[in-house]
Amino acid sequence: MSLDLSNPQEIRAAIRKGELKRTTAGLAPDYVQANLAVLPKEQAYDFLLFCQRNPQSCPLLEVTDVGSAEPKIVAPGADLRTDIVSYRIYEQGRLVDEVNDATRYWRDDLVAFLLGCSFTFEQAMVQAGVRLWHLEHEKAVAMWRTNIQCQPAGTFHGPMVVSMRPIRPGDLAKAVTASARFPGAHGAPVHIGDPARIGIEDIHKPHYGDPQKFEPGDIPVFWACGVTPQAVALESKPPFMITHSPGNMFVTDTLNSALAAL
């Protein structure tokens, strides 16, 4: 039995059976992958409002009904407790466990938030002819906490985290227009150029991810990053929270192209 690594349903079934354990980067490249954040109903209103107020950092794809682990809109029939390779479990904002199956941590009062991710707009940029150094060299992007404050909502507040990609001057306009077509996956850049303007001291020393290589003339371009909602949520020390582990996203049945045609 060979596994079709371009098919979301086969991928999720293999993950569920424990037969696929790897990063989801590069898997099912035509389909939207999602960040996962699971919170008790008690915290869900403030988090939903935080996402509504900060759509570039927190592009909501779907919010499940209370207690339901099925994302009925983006992947009907899937199970958010078992269909991700690895989960992180937090109590009071502290990491207490990392598991391949979150079933025993699931509760009737949990709400799952699925948020768009950069894979979608990166594919659009590459298809538009934009060269991305980190993809060509199999590295992570570079990420920083910035001095851009998110709009607070209830107990949730904190700085925006951004990802940075060096862009050739001739590709700059294309990088903007190609990513802007995907508001469901962070959309257009939040900043272009001088890193100091958004509080970044050293462009060669990211807070997360890998340093990027600049060719002469390359311009640093910054997008809102899906790390923001997780960082903000954990900062508020919610009693309980589940997230995906870094690099292990939830693979949906929604085509990337569908996000650009709403």
Place this chain on the structure above:
Amino acid sequence: MSLDLSNPQEIRAAIRKGELKRTTAGLAPDYVQANLAVLPKEQAYDFLLFCQRNPQSCPLLEVTDVGSAEPKIVAPGADLRTDIVSYRIYEQGRLVDEVNDATRYWRDDLVAFLLGCSFTFEQAMVQAGVRLWHLEHEKAVAMWRTNIQCQPAGTFHGPMVVSMRPIRPGDLAKAVTASARFPGAHGAPVHIGDPARIGIEDIHKPHYGDPQKFEPGDIPVFWACGVTPQAVALESKPPFMITHSPGNMFVTDTLNSALAAL
């Protein structure tokens, strides 16, 4: 003292003082006008989720903090209790009062939802050269409840209400692209052509608003309508709710053009 009817702040100040009592259609045409729905915190999570799941019917512009009547993002300094010409007060889904000042009905547990409105995409269509019969003849658009079911959320569920405008065949593509640029104001059409497909029996007998005149070849084009969230909310018979009265929208400080550049 002459009043500048293109300036949102002057308009809101005049409304607050009781000096301007008229429909807001045509006022401050470059600025976003908003539908208002105010609910107790108890119902706010389900309503916020309903809006998230039905963005074409319920394009959220802003959700205020609990108890706050100030829309800090779209009109800082404004007061949602006094800056609309007329309000409707509902108890258990039943209209109990219509007032020019909602201050005495305001409570510390209320959350105000501001939702985009069709004025924004109509202006974009007109500026693109699309002719709109109802504007040229100072009529309302035609509206119907359809057989398109909204995605339910908690206690909120019901059919989508649509508005219809007859569009000349040569204008059809422009009508789609011009409105699609404004997802914050209902965005692209939800249906084009055969009314029966979405459960509309007689295109000349709208459920709300005015019948439209078709020239030979005109195509009926349907957009999600801001009446949907109000109708759905009232259907669930919330203990308390405040809305604007029909035609009396909240005038924001946000330029229409800003909604197309996110």
